[in-house]
Amino acid sequence: MSLQQLDAFREKHLDLNSIKELPESYAWSSEDNCPSSSNSEPVPVINLKDSNAMKHVGYACKTWGVFQVTNHDIPITLLNNMEASGRKLFSLPFQQKLKAARSLDGVSGYGVARISSFFPKLMWSEGFTLIDSPHQHAQKLWPQGSGNFCDVIEEYNKEMNKLSNRVMWLILGSLGIKKGDIKWANQEGEIKEACAALQLNSYPSCPDPDRAMGLAAHTDSTLLTILHQSNTSGLQVQRGVGWVTVKPIAGALVVNIGDLIQILSNGLYSSVLHRAMVNRTQHRLSVAYLYGPPSNVRIAPLSKLTDNVHPPLYRPVTWSEYLGTKAKHFNKALLFVRLCAPITMSGFVDASTDNHNSVLVG
Numbered sequence: 001m002s003l004q005q006l007d008a009f010r011e012k013h014l015d016l017n018s019i020k021e022l023p024e025s026y027a028w029s030s031e032d033n034c035p036s037s038s039n040s041e042p043v044p045v046i047n048l049k050d051s052n053a054m055k056h057v058g059y060a061c062k063t064w065g066v067f068q069v070t071n072h073d074i075p076i077t078l079l080n081n082m083e084a085s086g087r088k089l090f091s092l093p094f095q096q097k098l099k100a101a102r103s104l105d106g107v108s109g110y111g112v113a114r115i116s117s118f119f120p121k122l123m124w125s126e127g128f129t130l131i132d133s134p135h136q137h138a139q140k141l142w143p144q145g146s147g148n149f150c151d152v153i154e155e156y157n158k159e160m161n162k163l164s165n166r167v168m169w170l171i172l173g174s175l176g177i178k179k180g181d182i183k184w185a186n187q188e189g190e191i192k193e194a195c196a197a198l199q200l201n202s203y204p205s206c207p208d209p210d211r212a213m214g215l216a217a218h219t220d221s222t223l224l225t226i227l228h229q230s231n232t233s234g235l236q237v238q239r240g241v242g243w244v245t246v247k248p249i250a251g252a253l254v255v256n257i258g259d260l261i262q263i264l265s266n267g268l269y270s271s272v273l274h275r276a277m278v279n280r281t282q283h284r285l286s287v288a289y290l291y292g293p294p295s296n297v298r299i300a301p302l303s304k305l306t307d308n309v310h311p312p313l314y315r316p317v318t319w320s321e322y323l324g325t326k327a328k329h330f331n332k333a334l335l336f337v338r339l340c341a342p343i344t345m346s347g348f349v350d351a352s353t354d355n356h357n358s359v360l361v362g
């Protein structure tokens with residue numbers, strides 16, 4: 001990042017940890033910030049050791065697009081170490097964190113959420129995105145040595161990769177997909193070259209949480225995302241017209257269905273719209289493992305799930321093509337890879353299902 005870019009960044013994005021009153025630039029309208037439904041059913045919690053886990057995953061994907069998993073075999077000490085590493089990183093002085101700032105055209109590093117540019121107001125959060133090795137960033141953040149930071153990140157990535165592969169097969173299995181149907185997995189079903197990003201999110205305590213937004217509503221551009229929300233509530237998912245809080249359960253992990261599963265399943269499973277709220281007293285941390293396919297794979301509706309009456313709804317895209325589309329069109333990205341608009345019973349295009357689909361029909 002050039003000095004000029006750094007100055008621009010500093011001007012726009014304040015050090016949230018030192019603000020005592022919510023600036024107007026962070027005050028969202030009550031419309032954006034619509035309150036949550038209080039008496040909704042809870043998000044499904046699935047014990048991965050349950051012999052019916054696949055059936056429960058199928059139900060959760062069809063009706064929610066999100067679920068929590070327990071008995072996932074990730075050691076609790078690793079989850080705690082990851083949280084501690086995240087806290088250590090975000091508690092560095094602002095100027096120090098800026099040394100590892102994400103460049104304008106880059107993906108990894110410190111900064112505001114990439115989706116910020118689509119909103120008129122700023123979000124009450126800071127993020128750190130890691131892809132592949134954390135060493136370069138760690139060197140900039142802690143020139144004198146970063147302790148066990150890199151070891152923790154590497155171990156966490158390794159374990160999350162295994163768990164993602166396992167959850168992926170529960171999802172695919174629930175759709176009737178067998179090992180041989182996925183050409184990018186080996187005979188054992190291992191997706192060897194799967195790509196991923198690790199997103200650390202920090203939401204400092206906020207002087208006016210009801211008017212602020214931690215991370216605005218979005219779907220993830222992934223196959224699936226595994227989220228560790230460190231026992232502090234804040235994550236909400238959209239259900240019908242309201243928002244439901246995903247209650248933190250100690251040791252449980254949240255799985256979000258991403259846009260690429262929506263494509264792969266030909267719309268049988270939809271990605272989940274979610275957002276993060278902030279609070280007055282606690283500094284909330286979350287760690288998202290964003291799991292995607294091998295870079296050369298083109299994701300398209302699985303042929304087993306399409307036929308004459310269910311034609312493929314999406315064209316093939318690689319993960320990086322899709323991320324590019326998302327960076328440009330944000331929540332309309334799925335429409336840009338859509339092949340045909342949804343048809344209603346009356347035979348007309350249903351404009352209420354997908355917004356602005358007129359651009360894409362045909």
Ligand SMILES: C=C1C[C@]23C[C@H]1CC[C@H]2[C@@]12CCC[C@@](C)(C(=O)O1)[C@H]2[C@@H]3C(=O)O
Nearest residue numbers: 113114115129197199218220221290326
């Ligand atoms: C692999 C990914 C997925 C990204 C982009 C890239 C790296 C950072 C991810 C996030 C993390 C925070 C929310 C999000 C919406 C954002 O702004 O950056 C995500 C985005 C996406 O899911 O589209």
Ligand SMILES: O=C(O)CCC(=O)C(=O)O
Nearest residue numbers: 199201229235276286288
């Ligand atoms: O902090 C959270 O609970 C949500 C984070 C998230 O949605 C993301 O990183 O994509």
Ligand SMILES: [Fe+2]
Nearest residue numbers: 218219220274
């Ligand atoms: Fe997300």
